[in-house]
Amino acid sequence: MPTSYNPHQTEWLTARQVHEAQLLGMSRSYQAVRLYIQRHWLSAHPTLCRKAAGKGTTMEYHVSLFSQDAIARRKKRRGWRDWQPVRGMQILEIAENGELHREITLMIRIEHSLTFPTSKAAPIRAVCIAKFGKAVSLNAEGTQTAPMPSVRVFAAYIRWILQKQQTTLWLEKRWPHVR
Numbered sequence: 001m002p003t004s005y006n007p008h009q010t011e012w013l014t015a016r017q018v019h020e021a022q023l024l025g026m027s028r029s030y031q032a033v034r035l036y037i038q039r040h041w042l043s044a045h046p047t048l049c050r051k052a053a054g055k056g057t058t059m060e061y062h063v064s065l066f067s068q069d070a071i072a073r074r075k076k077r078r079g080w081r082d083w084q085p086v087r088g089m090q091i092l093e094i095a096e097n098g099e100l101h102r103e104i105t106l107m108i109r110i111e112h113s114l115t116f117p118t119s120k121a122a123p124i125r126a127v128c129i130a131k132f133g134k135a136v137s138l139n140a141e142g143t144q145t146a147p148m149p150s151v152r153v154f155a156a157y158i159r160w161i162l163q164k165q166q167t168t169l170w171l172e173k174r175w176p177h178v179r
Helices: 015-021 030-039 068-075 088-113 121-132 151-174
Strands: 049-051 059-062 135-137 145-147
Touching: 015 030, 015 059, 088 121, 088 135, 088 151, 121 151
Parallel strands: none
Antiparallel strands: 049 059, 135 145
16 A cells, blocks of 8 residues: 555545545546546535645545445445535525525516516526626525526526426416415
8 A cells, every 4th residue: 555545644635645545446547536536526525525735726535435335325326415515406496595596486477477488598597697696605694605507407497497387377277275
């Protein structure tokens, strides 16, 4: 085992040290280790990843991320959602304390009241960027931010809202007394 990794000395490793210690297997190259970290969002882990002191943009990862049990769980895709960062449609739903969701829903309702059959994602996204900026806050304090999702995510979100509205209208027509 290389001298740069001593499990009794440190609990935090860089990608290079993970490669040298062969924690992911003997056949893994340094580039393969970096791709593994990227594919499994290990750099976004809130507690088991940190910026390495004095090493620029280098990240350090806790040893527990590379245990045999953790690797096996990732292969089976179990246990990865408990810390995966908020993405896509979730960002649109919770960003700016729900204000972004309300803004999108309002724009869709206005377009449909003007008899537009479908809502276009690109103009709605442009209005949201103009109002909220290219990065939106995910919590009330504004300490956690995320970039504004892509047009593709906006399109999927708009379809989801329209489907939800159609279901609500159908239920109201079918059972008007139930709310």
